[in-house]
Amino acid sequence: MSTIHIFPFGDVDEGVLKHLCVELPKRFSNMDVVVEKPLPIPVHAYVKQRGQYLSTEFLALLPHKPGLVLGVTEVDLFVPGLNFVFGEAFLGGKVGVISLRRLRPEFYGEQPNTQLFHLRALKEAVHELGHAIGLHHCPDPKCVMHFSNSIVDTDHKEPDFCEKCSALATTLIRRLMD
Ligand SMILES: [Zn+2]
Numbered sequence: 001m002s003t004i005h006i007f008p009f010g011d012v013d014e015g016v017l018k019h020l021c022v023e024l025p026k027r028f029s030n031m032d033v034v035v036e037k038p039l040p041i042p043v044h045a046y047v048k049q050r051g052q053y054l055s056t057e058f059l060a061l062l063p064h065k066p067g068l069v070l071g072v073t074e075v076d077l078f079v080p081g082l083n084f085v086f087g088e089a090f091l092g093g094k095v096g097v098i099s100l101r102r103l104r105p106e107f108y109g110e111q112p113n114t115q116l117f118h119l120r121a122l123k124e125a126v127h128e129l130g131h132a133i134g135l136h137h138c139p140d141p142k143c144v145m146h147f148s149n150s151i152v153d154t155d156h157k158e159p160d161f162c163e164k165c166s167a168l169a170t171t172l173i174r175r176l177m178d
């Protein structure tokens with residue numbers, strides 16, 4: 001059985017990491033999840049004018065491992081052309097990264113809600129790992145592979161693949177892990 005390696009970039013909320021360890025295997029063919037030693041936040045990825053970090057630099061720094069690799073960071077990520085991203089992945093490249101920055105209700109001036117925060121992090125993690133195994137965006141707004149333009153989209157979708165994406169995910173994981 002293959003492994004999902006989680007690499008925190010800098011200090012990352014422990015509760016989220018624990019939640020991902022429990023919930024990710026249910027969506028990814030019961031793969032093991034291991035939290036690896038944290039990597040430093042790449043200072044060269046910081047763009048001062050925006051106060052944000054270029055997410056592709058985080059992806060490039062993640063070590064390649066057998067199985068899947070997910071970076072998790074608290075800092076705000078962007079890619080050129082978008083104001084921000086919840087995460088990014090190399091399509092079919094087995095590597096993805098997510099930012100927790102915009103997932104806490106406090107970011108939107110709302111009351112803290114750990115359960116909601118963990119659920120959002122799970123959705124973004126499943127989404128980016130979905131890309132990492134080769135899944136594209138799904139037109140079903142309830143499917144975890146639906147594109148999130150805002151936290152409203154994230155909250156609207158489920159933390160699970162739709163039937164079609166789920167069947168495809170199983171095939172892709174089997175192929176990748178051979
Ligand atoms: Zn996406």
Ligand SMILES: [Zn+2]
Binds near residue numbers: 143146163164166
């Ligand atoms: Zn789908």
